[in-house]
Amino acid sequence: MTDTDPLATTFCPAEISGVGLGLRSQxxxxxxxxxxxxxxxxxxxENYMSTGGPALHHLEQVRQHYPITLHGVGMSLGSTDExxxxxxxxxxxxxxxxxxxxxxxxxxxxxxxxxxxxxxLPVPYTSAALEHIAQKIMRAQEYLGRRLxxxxxxxxxxxxxxxxxxxxxxxxxxxxxxxxxxLDVNNLYVSATNQGxxxxxxxxxxxxxxxxxxxxxxxxxxxxxxxxxxxxxxHPPVWELYAETIRAIGPRPTLxxxxxxxxxxxxxxxxxxxxxxxxxxxxx
Amino acid sequence: xxxLEELQQLFRDAMFGDKIALSAVGNLVRPVGGLSGEEHVRIxxxxxxxxxxxxxxxxxxxxxxxxxxxxxxxxAARYIPDAPSRSPDLADYxxxxxxxxxEFAPAAELPYLGDVxxxxxxxxxxxxxxxxxPLDSEALRAAAAEDASRIVFRLPASATLLESRxxxxxIWQINQPDYHGSxxxxxxxxxxxxxxxxxxxNELRIDxxxxxxxxxxxxxxxxxxxxxxxxxxxxxxLPRCAERGWLGGFDTL
Numbered sequence: 001m002t003d004t005d006p007l008a009t010t011f012c013p014a015e016i017s018g019v020g021l022g023l024r025s026q027x028x029x030x031x032x033x034x035x036x037x038x039x040x041x042x043x044x045x046e047n048y049m050s051t052g053g054p055a056l057h058h059l060e061q062v063r064q065h066y067p068i069t070l071h072g073v074g075m076s077l078g079s080t081d082e083x084x085x086x087x088x089x090x091x092x093x094x095x096x097x098x099x100x101x102x103x104x105x106x107x108x109x110x111x112x113x114x115x116x117x118x119x120x121l122p123v124p125y126t127s128a129a130l131e132h133i134a135q136k137i138m139r140a141q142e143y144l145g146r147r148l149x150x151x152x153x154x155x156x157x158x159x160x161x162x163x164x165x166x167x168x169x170x171x172x173x174x175x176x177x178x179x180x181x182x183l184d185v186n187n188l189y190v191s192a193t194n195q196g197x198x199x200x201x202x203x204x205x206x207x208x209x210x211x212x213x214x215x216x217x218x219x220x221x222x223x224x225x226x227x228x229x230x231x232x233x234x235h236p237p238v239w240e241l242y243a244e245t246i247r248a249i250g251p252r253p254t255l256x257x258x259x260x261x262x263x264x265x266x267x268x269x270x271x272x273x274x275x276x277x278x279x280x281x282x283x284x
Numbered sequence: 285x286x287x288l289e290e291l292q293q294l295f296r297d298a299m300f301g302d303k304i305a306l307s308a309v310g311n312l313v314r315p316v317g318g319l320s321g322e323e324h325v326r327i328x329x330x331x332x333x334x335x336x337x338x339x340x341x342x343x344x345x346x347x348x349x350x351x352x353x354x355x356x357x358x359x360a361a362r363y364i365p366d367a368p369s370r371s372p373d374l375a376d377y378x379x380x381x382x383x384x385x386x387e388f389a390p391a392a393e394l395p396y397l398g399d400v401x402x403x404x405x406x407x408x409x410x411x412x413x414x415x416x417x418p419l420d421s422e423a424l425r426a427a428a429a430e431d432a433s434r435i436v437f438r439l440p441a442s443a444t445l446l447e448s449r450x451x452x453x454x455i456w457q458i459n460q461p462d463y464h465g466s467x468x469x470x471x472x473x474x475x476x477x478x479x480x481x482x483x484x485x486n487e488l489r490i491d492x493x494x495x496x497x498x499x500x501x502x503x504x505x506x507x508x509x510x511x512x513x514x515x516x517x518x519x520x521x522l523p524r525c526a527e528r529g530w531l532g533g534f535d536t537l
Contacts, residue, residue, distance in 0.1 A: 046373050052415030052441075057485035074372035080289035087372045112292035116369040117299060118339070118377070119332045121292075129288055157313045157324035196316045224318050225327065 009064060016040040016067045016101040016213075016253045019275040021268050023068070024258075028058040030265040035065060038272065040101065042255050045072035048098075049090040063098050069213065069255075070100040071182075076116075077136050077150070078109035078123040088143050095144065101253075102212055104149035104182045107133070107170060124159040125169040130176065137177035149212050150174065151182040154219075154228035155191040166191055167205035174210045181207070183252070184215035185242045186234065190226040199241055208249035216242060216275060217257040231260035233271060239278065246282045254279065298325055299332045300365040336364050339374050340381060343408045346459040347385070347401045350394065359388060375412060379405060396450035396471065403452050403490070406444040406480040410488055413442035418484075419531050427536050433511040437504045437522075440532035443481035445498070445505055451476055453490050483529050491528070497521055501530060509537065 018039035023031075025047075030036070041062060048055055062068070074087050095103060108120035123129050141148055152170055164172070167188075174181055183206060192199035218232025234242075234256070246252075256271045285293075291312070297305035306329070310322030337360040341348050348356040363384045369377045382405055385391055386398030427435055439445075446452075451473045458467045477498040482488050493501065500517040513519050525531050 046375070049373055050375075050412035050414070052485065053412050053482065054486045055412075056415075076372065080286060080292060084372055109292060111372070112289070112296050114370060115296060116372055116377075117296060117332050118335050118369060118374050119328065121295060121328060121332075124288070124291065128286075132286075132288060156327040157321070158316070159312055160314050161312070162314075194316065224323075227327070 009060060011063050011099055012065060012067060014067050014099045014101045016069060019254045019256065019272045019279065020069070021272055022071075022255065022257050022259065023059070023062060024262055025055065025058070026262055027265045027268075028062070031066075032058070032061055036265070036269060038066065038269070040067040040069065040253070042069045042071050042257075043098075043100070045070045045091055045094060045103075046074050048094055049087075059098065068098060068100050069102045069104065070094060070098070071151075072103070072105045073110060073118075073120065075105040075140060076109050076111045077105060077140065078107060078121070078129070078133055079111050080109075080132065081111055081114060083136060083140055083143070085143070088140065092144055095146070102149050102180070102182075103144065103146065104151055104213070106151045106153060107173070108153050120153055122153065122155050122157060122159075125162040125164050125166060127163060130169060130173050134173055134176040137173075137179050141177070141179065147178070147180050149180040149182040150177075151184050151215065152187050153191065154184075154187040154194075156194050156225060156227075158195050165197060165202070165205075166195065167202040171205050171207050174207055179210070180212045181210045182213045182215060183211045183245065184217070185245055186215065186217040186219060186238050186257075187228060189238050189241050190219050190228050194225045200244065203241070203245060203248055206245075206249065211249055211252055214242070214245065214252045214254040215257055216254060217259075229260055230257050234274070239274070242275070243278055243282060246279065251279050251283055295325075295328075299329050333361060333364060335374070336369070336377065337361070340378050343375075343378050344381065344401050344404050346404055346456050347397060349459050350397060350400065350455075351391065355390075359385070359391065362388070375408070378408075381405070396448070396452060396455060399446075399448040399450055399452045400455055403446060403448075403456055403478070403480065406446060407488060407490065410442040410444070410480055410482045413440075413482060415485055416441050416532060418529070419526055419533055421526065424526075424534060427534065431536075433509065434537040435510045435534050436507060436537060437510070437534045438532045439479075439501065439505055439530065440481050440483075443479055443530070443532065445493075445501055446478045446480060447475065447498075448478075449475040453478055453492060456490065479530060481530070491530075497525065497530075500525065504531070 020040035021038050023041040023043050048059055106120050110117055189199050192202055216234045217230045218234055220227045220229045254275050294305050295309050298309045309325045313321035313324050315321050337357055340360050367380055382398050382401035385401050391397050453476050454469055477493045479491050496518045500521050503513045503517045
């Protein structure tokens with residue numbers, strides 16, 4: 001039982017543009033009290049899959065004033081396990097209730113033999129894996145009745161059996177599954193560095209027509225490799241790669257992700273303004 | 285089994301401490317920069333354990349505070365390999381952790397720790413429980429007028445009854461980050477009987493129950509009819525329970 005009757009609630013239109021922020025429970029009060037001029041919020045789907053409680057109650061209020069996107073980690077699209085239809089039903093309910101602009105998940109597996117590891121694990125870039133994952137994406141899209149955005153991973157390894165590079169794989173997968181892409185520029189930079197590949201070269205492989213959203217976040221430099229923590233400001237080389245991306249594919253709705261050591265809302269707004277300035281500068 | 289499935293099962297085993305699997309996956313990975321194949325795989329081991337440990341640390345925040353970060357993380361590292369998660373929702377993970385803590389020998393010095401952890405688990409579940417309308421007192425009056433013996437009350441969907449021989453509510457309270465009162469506490473203060481639940485969408489509560497109310501609510505939790513309740517419990521407390529929100533609803537047989 002919420003204070004607001006869902007049937008009486010009116011949401012603002014769903015379309016997104018500009019630079020959004022990840023919605024985090026620490027900031028509900030700030031957002032609802034001050035109504036900051038943020039064009040949209042991204043919501044972590046799994047945090048709202050219960051049938052009641054404070055999280056849904058707050059999201060209901062936020063959604064009245066802001067468009068949202070739903071971003072999940074639970075589909076396990078890269079796993080050889082069958083799709084989890086209970087999970088997809090919950091996601092479908094969320095979609096129906098909150099009318100997101102986009103729904104996204106990752107190129108990764110998080111489970112095997114129904115054992116969930118809750119971490120985005122790497123797939124080999126082989127044609128067999130590509131066909132398997134494309135089939136799962138297509139089945140999920142069919143079940144949900146909409147196209148998904150698939151996000152490129154932060155990888156810490158490449159398999160010896162890989163038949164193609166990360167972005168050759170993603171480009172071919174998107175084509176085969178006819179899905180959209182969520183381009184995480186930080187992930188692309190982290191993966192390229194960790195795999196000894198050239199980020200600018202990967203950028204040229206991106207099927208720009210399929211990219212509907214961009215993510216930016218901060219990594220941690222562990223000397224031997226880059227670690228995708230989402231706990232830092234966006235680093236200078238990622239800002240540069242972001243500018244290069246916008247020049248190459250044009251402006252896209254962009255999200256600042258910050259999930260660990262979450263700073264004040266004001267600090268997040270600052271980060272969003274930097275991205276806005278880049279978008280404005282390159283559009284001029 | 286396909287090659288991909290085999291790889292994923294091997295990878296999973298490598299994540300949870302199987303050294304042979306770790307070395308086998310390491311051999312499938314190309315060394316890059318200064319890292320060997322196995323070192324690349326170990327990065328994932330760290331993120332998998334890190335994610336699960338962090339999630340347990342958030343749910344069992346008081347437990348973590350009581351034993352310290354290092355002890356907690358070591359305890360989680362022992363728990364995780366033998367407690368596979370079966371749900372895509374990370375919030376479902378950790379139900380068996382309180383029982384594990386009770387049997388975890390290095391924590392035996394803190395005999396109340398498992399009970400505190402159980403309180404935290406039910407608090408966490410109450411947060412995510414289904415919304416429900418308050419007890420319909422009008423409908424209840426009508427049902428009582430017809431045949432009161434056929435009424436079967438329900439606890440709120442979010443509610444759990446919890447009993448400990450330690451003052452776990454008090455321990456929980458003084459270990460909240462925003463707590464400012466006295467932190468004096470004696471384990472001899474005696475046990476507690478509690479109801480952990482959520483009022484409406486937002487208000488999470490831990491209420492202490494007196495013996496009579498405890499007995500009554502336990503009868504209700506067992507699904508006893510009003511008639512059966514009247515046998516052992518003090519049903520004159522029902523209006524007060526309804527007022528406090530401890531009755532979620534009722535059915536008629």
